[in-house]
Structure formats: structure tokens, C-alpha cells
Amino acid sequence: MAVTRPVDTDSHVYLVDGSGYIFRAYHALPPLTRSDGTPVGAVQGFCNMLWKLLEDLKGEDQPTHLAVIFDYSGKSFRNDFYEAYKAHRPDPPEDLVPQFGLIRDATRAFQLPCIEMEGYEADDLIATYAKQAAALGARVTVASSDKDLMQLVNGQVTMLDPMKAKRIGPDEVREKFGVGPERVIDVQALAGDSVDNVPGVPGIGIKTAAQLIEEYGDLDTLLARAGEIKQPKRREKLIEHAEGARVSRRLVTLKDDIEIDSPLEEFGTADPEAESLLGFLRSMEFRTLTRRVEEALGSGPADETGDATAPVERDRYECVQTMDALNRWIARAKAARVVAVDTETDALSACASRLVGVSLAVAPGQACYIPLGHLGGDLADGGGRPEQIDMAAALGALKPLLQDPAVLKVGQNLKYDLAVLKRHDIDVAPYDDTMLISYVQEAGLHGHGMDELAQTLLGHTCISFKEVAGSGKSQKSFAEVDLKSATAYAAEDADVTLRLYEILKPSLAQRSMATIYETLERPMPGVLARMELAGVKVDVAQLSRLSSDFAQKMAEAEEGAHAAAGTKFNLGSPKQIGEILFGQMGLPGGKKTKGGAWSTDAAVLDQLAAEGHDLPRQLLTWRQFSKLKSTYSDALKAAINPDTGRVHTSFSLAATTTGRLSSSEPNLQNIPIRTEEGRTIREAFIAEPGHVLVAADYSQIELRLLAHIAGVDALKDAFKAGHDIHAMTASEMFGVPLDEMDGATRRKAKAINFGIIYGISAFGLANNLGIGRDEAKAYIDSYFRKFPGIADYMDAMKAEAKERGYVQTLFGRRCHFPGIRDKNPAMRQFAERQAINAPIQGTAADIIRRAMIRMEDAIGRAGLKARMLLQVHDELVFEAPEDEADRLIEVVREVMEGAALPAVALSVPLDVEAKAAKTWGQAH
């Protein structure tokens, strides 16, 4: 744990260039993966280096202060004046990406400060800290071998190559650059750096640059007197590229006056607490290093307050009601470098609710609640508004903590809190989400809500919301809950979240799911929170018109139905419909429902209507309009947020077994499109004036993935050639030439193609096509013969699910099916069909997640203002200024079509159809 210790002339400050080290370790060391496949080579190199540094320096060179400093991902201030800076750098290798997060975890496990700052590179932070420390008289060691840091070297500041254990002082710098440290930037400005896109002066390398600087003293003098140079080529180049040299000097000159968040004094070194470090090293499977650390530190039992499984004591939570108390908690959180955060609001919707309080936990059992928006009126609080810190002041103090790149914020379903805090202009980062850490490991096995996780992982029963707010009609909003109950409830949430994190996070690595979590889960809450906050505009007048149209159609159908039945009844009651149709009228009943009653669903009513009966026809019409009115036109109008005038859905990240999202309150993933009447609802989704909606959807993505995953050459070739896939299937199966294909045959093939994806059964296909079971069976057999690979794929998935309990997507996401070993054959077969479907549906879900994660950045880089609003499984919906539409479509298509790369190279192309229009309906 870092301690606070003043910096003075006896201090020795170590500044470790974490980012520089990551790349060197990655390239210098052989690739290493943990047993679960997570790449950890760079992490191991990094941990070895840190440990060696700490051990080697036990003598007189021992650091009194130490911090590890990282680049902030994204652009730096240098791009503000020179756009091309580091622009040609390729994206880091796929197997390095997950290690960035792990290396920050490693730093925290060593209990060392982990420093980064938006807009700055690690080198600038190091320069700033080095200057401050030197000014206080301390000695400084910069642990790096990066030549760009050599300009910092002087009598007090030396560098240490952490891999070669070699000291770099002024003499070594002179050896490398031919000039002393104080002239290094001049030499770099002339020589340039092709790797970082620093232009320099063409034709001049380090040797020549050093010679010129030696001769003329410094860069400005050289450029001013360039005309005196004897060699004509060199003279011309220098005169021509003088400005390039000046820009280059600005690029290579490190910024040493950044306003830093974490002062030097907080970097005081202390022996690391053994268990948390060892826990991390063991989870990474670094056996040698684990043993070394065990020997050096001993490994006693965990400290009582640090045990995630210690009993939860609700009365020990603190209710924070003064700025002093709040500042103490913020300091504790900063020191701990990890803090669990939870927000309480007065309603369930993140977009429509008001912030009521924030809770924090810094260690198991160490949690507080900060009430901010509680109302008076409760007798327990004496009737008045309870004593609370001013909301703006509290958020002002919390903001730097919540945005501090060196403090990890942990939440349970953090998307909600991100959205609430974003509305108060706070961008929480970095973060981890316990719900997602659980989901990525155990999707399909159980739910991932906090109460359930606390029960199973901690054996703890959380206070229910009802216990503090009541239930039913008398339920209070959280703002009306008294502070004592609110503190017990809210602080417990943060406490439990932190404990869950300590248990769940290490298991992520143990089961080699860290890469999936890092690439497909961790980035999502931020993306979705922004989409939900953006919302989508709907045309209120249009919805009102539709509601009254539908009401009229319903009334007509109701009248017709009552007339046809000869009696009045409730058209919304399947029970009454059954009694009339199959009782009074004596029609033959078709299938039964699960509960044993006669089914009256659309398939049954359709059949009866086709036989010429009027009542089922009227019922179908009534149901259609009743559905459109109550579920869509009425509900959407009621869902409009009065502040924004838009509809804000909530996306759920941990609801499905396959990795798909779900949408609720309202569900915007099931807006009608299949029928003409239904489409009118989609026409009510509109763009702001001067804007358009762009809808982009993957064409046939699941069939394409089936072709790739099952290795079906005929399907692959058809997709590569851009053929109509259902017509091709029909032609193969039924022997009809493509140019003679009729609609009915193609429709049959289409049903079979979909059936395959769903884990086909003869009964299901027969039902769907309205044919006999024998005929359906013959179709399936014929399909398997024509497309070898499919049957093998199905058998393989069933076997894999049976053996492991889960199947995997192409990217490695696991979908569990506990029913696969059930003794009930129906349950088992259900699980088998799920196991066949999940890798296909799940891979498609992974691909669109990857596209979404890359999309915002791609839109930003293209200089567009467009916003991503909705995801509907294979479709993304955007809103953009009219004049951006064409460019947006280009960017969106590029990102979506390439979303599987580089992790997976598909053997079929992904095709995206995109269109811009004023309404969602027209954008299809």
C-alpha cells in the first residue's frame, strides 16, 4: 500500500514507464498463455520487472517513492498541433490488448500507484514528476530505456533500463546522441523519428544532427545560420525544412508542467500486503514468481477487514453528512486505488430519475452512504429535510475520484450508474462491472443480479428494497427513505459489490475468460449508457392518430365478433374464446396449451378462418390492433421523457444465454415491421429536424456464420458469389433450376434454413410449413445430404455441451446449458437445440458488440456528429445531420463488415445494408 511521505533531499523517487515496458516485454519475451488461453507474456514480464526492481533496491538505492505511469489510450495534446503524430501506428496486436488491463491490475496488486492522465503520454507525466522531485532536492530514477526520456537526465535524474539493469546517466546519453542531455531534443528535432511520425529534416540522422548541434550550439542558432553550411544538399534541406524541425522539437519536448492529480508525496513506498499480491500472481499462474514472493513476504492469513467473506455488518456503515467526512472517504478510496460505487435514485429509469445518494466501499466492511437528494417528511428524521451535503459540492469532490485513471471504480450493473452520473457531467473511468464478470463466466447457469450473487457467492442475504421503501401502494421513493435505513441499504450495496469483485475478478483469469471480458463486456456499459441517454425521437401526433385508428378498428372487430358469436364476451380472454369456439360453436380444437386449455393462438385461429369461419377472422383482426395499440402506440407515447422529448430504452447486458442484448422499458427491439399495419408504428420513429435516421443491418449473418462454423462449402460459395441463399438451397434440395424458382419452393427452403439454425426437428419443421412429419423428415435428411458438415456440426455441439456443460462462440464466449444432462428427454433435447443455436446466435452477438465498441471512435475519427441510438441484434440505428448520411454509411459499413477482424477471419464475407431516411420505417 502506498503511503504519504514528504519528498526531500533524502528521497529517491522511482518513476516506472509502464507503457514503454509493456511493449518491450511483449516483443522481447516469447508468447505465454495461461491454462485458459489468456495471453499473459507481457504481464509476467512486467511483474518480474517490478518485483526485481523492488528486491534489487533493498540496499541504499531503495526507493522512498515509486509510481508506475502509463500512456492514456487515445490522442495526446501533441495531436492538437500535429495531427499525424503517431498516426501510422498499427493497432496493438490482438493478444496484447487484454494485457493492458491486466498490467494495471498487476500494478494495483503490488499496491503501487497506477498513474495515467487523459491527453498526456506517460513520458510527459514522468517529466513533470521528475522535475517536481528534482526541485525538492530528491534523486530521481526513471525506469525506462526509451530514448525520448533521455532529455530528462541530469545530475539528479538518471535512467535505469529495467531489462538490462543498466544505469543511464549523462555519459550514456552522450554515447547515444553525441550530445549532452540538455541538447537531446535539438538532435531529435533534426533527426526525426519515423516510428512516431516526427518529421525532422530529411536526410539528417542522429550522427549528422549531433555534429551540427555541436558546431552551432543549439537548434535555433543552427537554423538561423543554416546559410553558412558548406554542403549544398544539407544547407538546402535545412532551410527548406526549418519549420519541420521546429514542429519536431515541439513534438519531442516533454511537457513537464502538467497539473497532476496525484501528488508525489502519495507515492511513498511500503511493503506490499502479501495476500492480495499473491492472489493475483496465483491467478495468473506465475508459479516461479509466486514462490519467490511467498518466500520473501511470508503468507499469513488475510487481515480481518480485508476478507470478502467476513460477515456483513450493516450498523458499521457511515452516513456521510459533512464535506470533511466525504473528503476522508475520497482520500481512502484514492489510497486503496479500488472503490466500489453505487448510486441511488428516485426511480428505476437511469434517464428519468433523480440522483438521491451515492455509496462507496473501499474494503470489505468499509463502506459509506452519501445522501444528497433525500426529502423530509419522515418522522424518523424529525420531519424536516435531513442534513445533507450540497449536491453540487459533493459531486464536485467526487468527480476527480470517479474520473481518476489510477482509481478503479467497481460497480454492479454499472451502466446504470454511468448514465446517472453522466447526467451530472461525470465520466466514470476506469471501471469494472461485477455483473458482467459473473455473466461472462456463467451465462445460462443463473441470474447475475446482486442479491442472487451475494446469496450464492457470499452466503449473504441483502436487505430487499421493499424492506426500506415498503411495497405496493404505500411504496416510497428512495428519496423519502430515512437516512438510517437508506445508509444500511445503500452502503451494503457498495460493500457487497466490492466483496463480489474480490471473489469474481481472480476467477476470471483462472477460467481464462479475461480476454472475452476485456474485449466484449467491459467496454459495453459506456457505449450503452450513451445510447440510452441519447434516446430516439418519436412523432407524438402520429402515435395519437394511430391509437385512435386502432381503437376504431378494434371496435369494428369487436362488434363483428359479438355478432358472429351471438353473445357478448371479452375478446381479450383466451378462456372465453375457447369456450365459445370449441364449446358453444363445437368447432374442432387443434392443439392444447401447457395448462391443458384449448389453444387460441394465431396459428389455430388462422386455420379456422381458412375453413371459412367468421369469428376467428374477427378475433385475429381485433388481436392485431389491440396489440399495436396497447403495446406500441399507447405505450410509446407514455414512454416519452418530458425533459428530452425522446424515448429512452434500457439495454440489458446480462439477460440472455447467448450474449445478445435485450431491451426493455420500453422494448425497442420488437417494434413491428413484418406487416403493413405494424410498419406504421415504425414510421413514428423519426429524426430531429435537419437530421436523418440511418439503419444498417447485417444481411443473413446467422446463415453466413453457420456456413463458416460448420464448414459448408456450397453455402460459403453462394455467399461469396452474392447469390440468393434461400433460392440456392431450394434449387439444391428440390432440383428446381434457379431461373425457374417459384415463391413457394423458395419459402420452404427458407424455413428449412432457419430451422437448421434453431436445431431443427421434424416436428417443428412440419408445424412451421404445415406439412406432415414424414415429409419434413425427408426434407431434413435431404438437406444433410446436400450440405455435408451441418450434421457433423450439430453432433459436435451436442457432444461438447454434454461433456463440458457449455458451448463456445467463435470468439470464445461460453453459453451454458445445465439441462443437457437432465434425465427428462424433453429437457435434454431442448438443451441440445439450444447448444446448436447458441454458437451461431452468440457469434453474431459478439460481432455486433465488436462493431458497437469500435463505432463511436470511428465516427469521431471521421469527424462526424452522428450518434448511435439503437441495436436490434443484427441492426444498428444512428441519427445524423442530413449532410453526413453518405459518409456515415461508409464508416458504419466499414466497421460492421470488418468487426470480426482481426480476432477471427471468416471464410464468408459479412454484408451490411444501410439506408438513410426521415423515419425508421423508411430506412429499411
Next chain:
DNA sequence: ATGTTCACG
């Protein structure tokens, strides 16, 4: 709280 139906991919 559960079942039925139906909207979407």
C-alpha cells in the same frame, strides 16, 4: 405470481 399471446431478431 403464472399463463397465454404476440411483437422482434
Next chain:
DNA sequence: GACGTACGTGAACATC
């Protein structure tokens, strides 16, 4: 040969 079905969701409404 049993089992009773197409895969994944969420919302409204009736009924218990």
C-alpha cells in the same frame, strides 16, 4: 422408444 418441440427475447392482459 420415451418426451413434446423449432432458437433468443419483453410486454400486455387475463386469471388464479
